[in-house]
Amino acid sequence: xxxEHERDESxxxxxxxxxxxxxxxxxxxxxxxxxxVLLHQVCEQVTQAVPGVDEATVTLLTDxxxxxxxxxxxxxxxxxxxxxxxxxxxxxxxAARTGELVRVSVDEAADLWPAFARNSKAAGFxxxxxxxxxxxxxxxxxxxxxxxxxxxxxELDEKLLGLYTSAVNAxxxxxxxxxxxxxTTSQLRTALTTxxxxxxxxxxxxxxxxxxxxxxxxxxxxxxxxxxxxLRDLAARFVARATGTQP
Numbered sequence: 001x002x003x004e005h006e007r008d009e010s011x012x013x014x015x016x017x018x019x020x021x022x023x024x025x026x027x028x029x030x031x032x033x034x035x036x037v038l039l040h041q042v043c044e045q046v047t048q049a050v051p052g053v054d055e056a057t058v059t060l061l062t063d064x065x066x067x068x069x070x071x072x073x074x075x076x077x078x079x080x081x082x083x084x085x086x087x088x089x090x091x092x093x094x095a096a097r098t099g100e101l102v103r104v105s106v107d108e109a110a111d112l113w114p115a116f117a118r119n120s121k122a123a124g125f126x127x128x129x130x131x132x133x134x135x136x137x138x139x140x141x142x143x144x145x146x147x148x149x150x151x152x153x154x155e156l157d158e159k160l161l162g163l164y165t166s167a168v169n170a171x172x173x174x175x176x177x178x179x180x181x182x183x184t185t186s187q188l189r190t191a192l193t194t195x196x197x198x199x200x201x202x203x204x205x206x207x208x209x210x211x212x213x214x215x216x217x218x219x220x221x222x223x224x225x226x227x228x229x230x231l232r233d234l235a236a237r238f239v240a241r242a243t244g245t246q247p
Contacts, residue, residue, distance in 0.1 A: 043071035095130035095142040126150035131165040201235035
């Protein structure tokens, strides 16, 4: 294990690594559209930002349930995450559920989570450090760090991971808000397009049959129900037949 005075002397270097990781994450927000790809970058970066991290995963929970490893640096640690999910407890689940960092050695974990500790030791890992993620009202999780050293994590590492994940939390929340806004915009655009096609079909029916708008709309609804197709699809087909062009 690195001596505490050596860790103190390395403080400027590791701060630079954390800063670099955060800058990379910020850049990724401008170019990455896939949430899982973004989380994978977080997973990769934490191995550079925090000393002693040999492997890392990201756990995601929905409404506090159904934990899933959505990003990982190796299948070995993915399986160790799954050991925790199977037993319903472990450092990553504890961090995700309590909102607090969890730092524990494999020997300490043996008393708390025997199966997880046994399998981790067999895989060559000796220490664990997990920090909570809070993305939005429904989604939470944890960044999980695995070290091959028996006492691979010190208080400095805990603080560095806390610093990094605090920024990650803010970035992921911003990303989540952006995605919700994007989805809402797409839904509105689809709704406006649907309304336009239906209005076109109504207008054609009104002109052909010389009927009011309400009656034309009722005819379209009744026809869509008889044929068991969406009103928008029926309206689009009607407009195409009447005009010879796709709406």
